[in-house]
Amino acid sequence: MERKVKKNIQLINLIITYLLLPILVAFLLCTAESRGVYAATEADPYRPLYHVTPQSGWMGDVQRPLYINGTHQLYYLNNLDYSWGGNGTAWAHADSTDLVNWNRKPIAIQKYQTPYGDPWTGSLVVDKNNTAGFGTNAVIALVTMPYEHQSTHLWYSTDDGNSFQYYGIVQHNPTGSSDFRDPKVVWNEDTGKWVMTLAENNKIGFYTSSNLKSWQYVSSFIRQDIGIIECPDLFQINVDGNSNNKKWVLAMGGNGFNYGLTTGTCYFVGNFDGEVFTKDPGSDLNWLEEGADSYTGVTWDAPYTDGNYRYFISWMNNWNYAFQLPWQNYSGNTSIVREIRLNTTSNGLKLQQVPVWNLLSNFNEVMNVENQTVYNNQQNILDNYKGLSYSIETQIDVSDLTNGKFGFSVRNGLNEHTDITYDKSINQLSFDRSNSGIVVNVNESINLQRITVNPVNGKIKLTILVDVSTVEIFVNDGQHTLSNIIFPSLTSDGVRLWTDGHVHLDYLKIRNNNNNMIN
CATH class of the missing domain: 2.115.10.20 (Glycosyl hydrolase domain; family 43)
Structure with missing residues (x-):
């Protein structure tokens, strides 16, 4: 009986060592990669990772x-x-x-x-x-x-x-x-x-x-x-x-x-x-x-x-x-x-x-979509990405977006979202943080910003930098810039791309950041 028990224990150890342990390690590594930001911010839920903050x-x-x-x-x-x-x-x-x-x-x-x-x-x-x-x-x-x-x-x-x-x-x-x-x-x-x-x-x-x-x-x-x-x-x-x-x-x-x-x-x-x-x-x-x-x-x-x-x-x-x-x-x-x-x-x-030219080289590329058309009735192509600190780089051909809209929702979660929307009918880009989480009671024009943006050769180019509680948007290589702070829940970690017509993505790239760059 004792020998049989020992053999069973040895068998269990082998299973753990060679079958379960690699799975567990992979799971932990995956979790660390996709949720490392969370561990860095739970005690300090709004502190960004690549923006200078005071220690206190x-x-x-x-x-x-x-x-x-x-x-x-x-x-x-x-x-x-x-x-x-x-x-x-x-x-x-x-x-x-x-x-x-x-x-x-x-x-x-x-x-x-x-x-x-x-x-x-x-x-x-x-x-x-x-x-x-x-x-x-x-x-x-x-x-x-x-x-x-x-x-x-x-x-x-x-x-x-x-x-x-x-x-x-x-x-x-x-x-x-x-x-x-x-x-x-x-x-x-x-x-x-x-x-x-x-x-x-x-x-x-x-x-x-x-x-x-x-x-x-x-x-x-x-x-x-x-x-x-x-x-x-x-x-x-x-x-x-x-x-x-x-x-x-x-x-x-x-x-x-x-x-x-x-x-x-x-x-x-x-x-x-x-x-x-x-x-x-x-x-x-x-x-x-x-x-x-x-x-x-x-x-x-x-x-x-x-x-x-x-x-x-x-x-x-x-x-x-x-x-x-x-x-x-x-x-x-x-x-x-x-x-x-x-x-x-x-x-x-x-x-x-x-x-600054070298900022994004410090991030890790996690998604790169090229030459793809997005339709209004298809699943959000960004469903699989979760993060709090990242960049979105995209160039979108709006030539066929007849009087329609497209947009991104960042720090997206249950009843929380921060929206960047382009309206082709009036050539207007808007930034809306009125549903972003904790929102201070100020003039509507401060929480909902609208600017005129004309396509360049039928295209809109965006660089969107999200860092826990900050959103910075650069339009058409710096023709326009919008910088804003937001205060969402930690669980609002999704990204959504949507359109009410169809738009063509020349490219869309997401780079993730899990590194605290302020030491």
């Missing part, structure tokens, strides 16, 4: 990054005590060599280190010529602080921007106004001076300096229709990648209410003579994107961009509802890094943006 606490304005010794240095306002205000912000710090994978660094500027309050938004420069006297290649931060309502203060770093020392106030507030903030500083090669743009209510003030310490007012740019201006930006860029044709761009954060939009980054194209910015004749205000959640955007370059393009990153949030959102353990995230170019279009010179 509140994230505010993104500061313009710097490229130093092959590494991009990113800073943002952070209140580790979580409250959005009332007890100050610090400058948090992260760095990256590829603009996709980011490493959190120690706080660069701590709050309440001086009698003048905590550091707010500003900008950094590398002082290559030691104009400020803190050493060649010292990193200088010009920062708004709450002294005199708002005034400009200088901090400096001699360790490549990892830590900063306070120098002092360099720009008193002559108006006593609470709108005297967000200094953005650039070096002007033509004049051999530093140029500062400063947000001053409904105008941008221009100032110049030879040493970053003493500033002289030289001009202003006034705009009456975009509310209180914030976070200005001034840069030169090649047109269509042509180094013999350069333009200056003056960008700023503004309120798009008069244009059927919410807050976002707007810009003018023109010329700058070292003191005065003049917009091009016949040109006017442009908006960098049409989504609800991209504000305090900043641009920067690197030596290898050769003036042909710049990088862009923004704060994915909106002051209309920033304090009503259900984030847990942290609050706020950046957009992905984009590449922006100034291109000639049928509507004049426009900034167009696409995801």
Whole structure:
């Protein structure tokens, strides 16, 4: 009996080892592959995987990054005590060599280190010529602080921007106004001076300096229709990648209410003579994107961009509802890094943006459909994909979609879905998050966005980036961009493609991401 039992046990062990164990391992691997994101987010259900977030606490304005010794240095306002205000912000710090994978660094500027309050938004420069006297290649931060309502203060770093020392106030507030903030500083090669743009209510003030310490007012740019201006930006860029044709761009954060939009980054194209910015004749205000959640955007370059393009990153949030959102353990995230170019279009010179070139190479391709027609009565071809963090790339021929619609529903689940719809009858693309999960009570136009999109040679090209609580849509290689945040349940992990007629897919590719790229 004992021998028989032992033989039975041995037989069971063999079955487990050679038959059941491989099946179990395969099941676990499959589960890890398809549901790895879930394990990463159950305790923190809205934290994205490839967007920069604070480890804890509140994230505010993104500061313009710097490229130093092959590494991009990113800073943002952070209140580790979580409250959005009332007890100050610090400058948090992260760095990256590829603009996709980011490493959190120690706080660069701590709050309440001086009698003048905590550091707010500003900008950094590398002082290559030691104009400020803190050493060649010292990193200088010009920062708004709450002294005199708002005034400009200088901090400096001699360790490549990892830590900063306070120098002092360099720009008193002559108006006593609470709108005297967000200094953005650039070096002007033509004049051999530093140029500062400063947000001053409904105008941008221009100032110049030879040493970053003493500033002289030289001009202003006034705009009456975009509310209180914030976070200005001034840069030169090649047109269509042509180094013999350069333009200056003056960008700023503004309120798009008069244009059927919410807050976002707007810009003018023109010329700058070292003191005065003049917009091009016949040109006017442009908006960098049409989504609800991209504000305090900043641009920067690197030596290898050769003036042909710049990088862009923004704060994915909106002051209309920033304090009503259900984030847990942290609050706020950046957009992905984009590449922006100034291109000639049928509507004049426009900034167009696409995801940084190497982002999607960090994902895993899980579906690739080519040359297929989708009909309204067939099963959803995306039924087998489940995920929370992924990309959709597609080009759809709408030539035969006579007065019909097609669309994608992402983060799709029971009674929850976020919808991207194209209506051929009116050439309109809409983004609708009104059924996306937890939805804040705001103006309908913020949760349901509509833009005119004309097919290019009868086709619509979309890149849709979904990352747990973010959706970023790039249309026709950056002609339009919409960035939005959503708060669905973890179980809303499906994707749906639908049409009320039939559309031809030139291609449709899904890439999955299970990697946390913020460490």
